[in-house]
Amino acid sequence: EDQVTQSPExxxxxxxxxxxxxxxYTVSGLRGLFWYRQDPGKGPEFLFTLYSAGEExxxxxxxxxxxxxxxxxxxxxxxxxxxxTYLCAVQVLNSGYSTLTFGKGTMLLxxx
Amino acid sequence: GAGVSQSPSNKVTEKGKDVELRCDPISGHTAxxxxxxxxxxxxxxxxxxxxxxxxDKSGLPSDRFSAERTGGSVxxxxxxxxxxxxxAVYLCASSLYxxxxxxxxxxxxxxxxxxx
Numbered sequence: 001e002d003q004v005t006q007s008p009e010x011x012x013x014x015x016x017x018x019x020x021x022x023x024x025y026t027v028s029g030l031r032g033l034f035w036y037r038q039d040p041g042k043g044p045e046f047l048f049t050l051y052s053a054g055e056e057x058x059x060x061x062x063x064x065x066x067x068x069x070x071x072x073x074x075x076x077x078x079x080x081x082x083x084x085t086y087l088c089a090v091q092v093l094n095s096g097y098s099t100l101t102f103g104k105g106t107m108l109l110x111x112x
Numbered sequence: 113g114a115g116v117s118q119s120p121s122n123k124v125t126e127k128g129k130d131v132e133l134r135c136d137p138i139s140g141h142t143a144x145x146x147x148x149x150x151x152x153x154x155x156x157x158x159x160x161x162x163x164x165x166x167x168d169k170s171g172l173p174s175d176r177f178s179a180e181r182t183g184g185s186v187x188x189x190x191x192x193x194x195x196x197x198x199x200a201v202y203l204c205a206s207s208l209y210x211x212x213x214x215x216x217x218x219x220x221x222x223x224x225x226x227x228x
Contacts, residue, residue: 004154034216034217036219041221042221042222043116043203043205043219043220043221043222044155044203044219045219046216046217046218046219049216087154087155089155097160097162097167097168097210099145099157099160099168100145100155100157100217101157102147102154102155103154104152104153104154105154
């Protein structure tokens with residue numbers, strides 16, 4: 001069974017304190033790994049897609065990396081506006097089409 | 113252009129009543145997905161549409177749940193005889209191509225369903 005595990009469940013940082021969120025997965029036929037940001041009361045907002053081990057993508061203070069078993073979302077010098085829940089999802093092949101399997105997310109709180 | 117929209121944003125209903133949730137995908141997106149997000153849980157896949165067809169209904173929790181898509185655009189998720197365990201946020205997403213191609217899913221704001 002495909003599984004996606006995110007850690008930690010919650011993370012509290014001071015403004016400017018860099019850290020990383022982890023997403024480990026066990027799937028067959030990985031097609032891509034997605035990172036989303038979700039603010040309270042809103043739908044997930046797309047951040048990155050990674051397709052192969054060794055790939056990295058950056059956006060402002062965020063950098064996502066991928067290995068064969070896990071992905072990291074690095075947050076450099078975070079600001080309070082980076083506070084949100086970060087969701088990881090794997091896209092897998094399923095009977096001729098692909099679906100997303102999500103982790104439960106990491107709730108990030110950045111204090112000023 | 114406009115993103116994915118969903119209506120209503122909130123729905124409170126009594127146990128046993130039927131509800132309909134609506135999703136308007138991004139114009140031109142051929143694939144549409146429904147998910148359910150319960151408190152403390154991850155997003156749970158419900159159903160996927162390619163055009164008006166639903167190749168995968170395996171995520172629907174019970175036969176009280178059904179969905180349709182018309183004109184390759186608007187989709188409706190119907191829950192009959194609602195139960196308290198149906199309370200959750202129902203999210204809709206769309207993607208440009210079919211799910212067989214690597215592509216991003218864009219989400220709507222969700223409908224928060226509360227069954228009393």
